[in-house]
Amino acid sequence: MDEQTLLLASKQGDAGAFNRLVEHYQTSIYNAALRMVGDPAIAEDITQDTFVSAFRALHTFSAGNFRAWLFRIATNACRDHLRSAQVRRNTSLDALVESPAFGLTSEQETPEEFAVRRELSSFIQQALMTLPTDQRMVLILVDIQAFSYEEAARVLKKPVGTVKSRLSRAREAMRAALSTQRELLPAQIRSG
Amino acid sequence: MRLFGEGFGVRHCSTETVSSFLDGAMRDSEMRKVESHLASCYDCAQQVDDMRAVVGALRTLPTVPTPRSFAVPVPARAFVAAPARPWWRPAPAEGFRAMAAAAAIALAVVFAGDISGAIGTPEAPIQLGIETPGDFINHGTPPGPEQSPIVGPDPAPEPNNQPADTVPDDTATTPAPQSTLAQQSGVRLELWALELALLALTAALAGISILVRRRSLSA
Numbered sequence: 585m586d587e588q589t590l591l592l593a594s595k596q597g598d599a600g601a602f603n604r605l606v607e608h609y610q611t612s613i614y615n616a617a618l619r620m621v622g623d624p625a626i627a628e629d630i631t632q633d634t635f636v637s638a639f640r641a642l643h644t645f646s647a648g649n650f651r652a653w654l655f656r657i658a659t660n661a662c663r664d665h666l667r668s669a670q671v672r673r674n675t676s677l678d679a680l681v682e683s684p685a686f687g688l689t690s691e692q693e694t695p696e697e698f699a700v701r702r703e704l705s706s707f708i709q710q711a712l713m714t715l716p717t718d719q720r721m722v723l724i725l726v727d728i729q730a731f732s733y734e735e736a737a738r739v740l741k742k743p744v745g746t747v748k749s750r751l752s753r754a755r756e757a758m759r760a761a762l763s764t765q766r767e768l769l770p771a772q773i774r775s776g
Numbered sequence: 777m778r779l780f781g782e783g784f785g786v787r788h789c790s791t792e793t794v795s796s797f798l799d800g801a802m803r804d805s806e807m808r809k810v811e812s813h814l815a816s817c818y819d820c821a822q823q824v825d826d827m828r829a830v831v832g833a834l835r836t837l838p839t840v841p842t843p844r845s846f847a848v849p850v851p852a853r854a855f856v857a858a859p860a861r862p863w864w865r866p867a868p869a870e871g872f873r874a875m876a877a878a879a880a881i882a883l884a885v886v887f888a889g890d891i892s893g894a895i896g897t898p899e900a901p902i903q904l905g906i907e908t909p910g911d912f913i914n915h916g917t918p919p920g921p922e923q924s925p926i927v928g929p930d931p932a933p934e935p936n937n938q939p940a941d942t943v944p945d946d947t948a949t950t951p952a953p954q955s956t957l958a959q960q961s962g963v964r965l966e967l968w969a970l971e972l973a974l975l976a977l978t979a980a981l982a983g984i985s986i987l988v989r990r991r992s993l994s995a
């Protein structure tokens with residue numbers, strides 16, 4: 585069944601049809617939330633809340649880009665969490681040093697390559713967490729989730745121009761952060 | 777969008793220009809202008825390379841497998857809380873079920889009275905081997921509406937464990953008021969007809985309650 589058919593059935597309360605959509609989107613929603621909040625347990629909660637809210641509010645989704653609509657719910661949930669956690673976060677920047685290198689497995693890699701990749705992933709996550717929330721969201725949508733500018737603009741309900749400028753500032757901040765760690769960047773990426 | 781930022785003499789690429797250039801998100805004419813600048817400006821070319829490395833690193837971040845499924849519970853109506861219903865206005869199915877139960881109790885009472893001979897004529901044909909008249913009159917007395925069979929015996933420790941606490945003592949030796957009235961007025965109670973009617977009423981009410989409940993579930 586295609587997405588439109590599943591959406592139609594879901595709107596009529598068919599949880600089975602909706603769960604086919606959940607199956608399709610849960611990995612990208614979870615990964616975006618994980619990069620956004622930097623905590624697997626909270627990302628798990630946000631992902632579950634996103635799908636439960638989406639199922640409840642499905643009647644308000646008329647037509648168009650379902651993925652953008654879903655990510656809008658998820659990014660709002662992330663924003664709510666980050667706002668409530670702001671005070672704690674500001675006082676515990678040291679904890680970010682222990683930021684985990686999410687999802688790394690050492691397949692077909694030498695231990696050295698794996699160690700470097702692990703360190704890079706951990707460093708990227710730390711650098712992400714230092715970005716302002718709005719910049720981090722755009723960066724995650726465009727550079728990690730491969731959204732187009734237009735789709736990211738739809739998720740964030742901002743003009744494309746705003747997405748472009750936020751993205752460039754986020755990339756520049758990441759460049760500045762990673763410039764101290766150039767030796768971590770893989771050779772093929774470093775040479776461009 | 778301003779392609780080039782301010783500089784001393786030379787105008788270099790702005791951050792946004794570099795970022796959009798990497799994505800090819802500008803007009804062809806703008807792309808060519810940036811390309812020609814990069815060919816002659818080491819600093820801007822370096823900036824493009826650095827930012828490309830950052831974007832490349834972000835795109836190659838591993839996808840983390842989900843720790844579990846995020847499927848929503850399948851009976852979707854589990855999310856919809858049933859509207860609170862005041863006790864004095866029960867659900868239609870419950871109302872019919874209560875009426876069916878009341879009819880069944882009435883039927884049981886009348887039938888019990890019938891077979892014990894407490895209601896109707898004293899020369900009732902069925903005696904079921906009960907010999908002591910006081911005994912069967914006492915048990916055959918139709919209990920009041922508050923003494924329904926499902927209530928069970930009174931938990932109060934009564935030394936003389938008779939259900940006489942709501943019935944005056946003299947009823948144990950005299951026939952029930954209804955039967956005396958029936959006998960005195962000379963109206964012969966057609967008990968079998970009453971029992972049949974109550975049986976039909978019970979069955980009908982039970983059937984309706986099941987139908988109503990099924991409809992409310994499928995709605």
Ligand SMILES: [Zn+2]
Nearest residue numbers: 788789817820
């Ligand atoms: Zn330049």
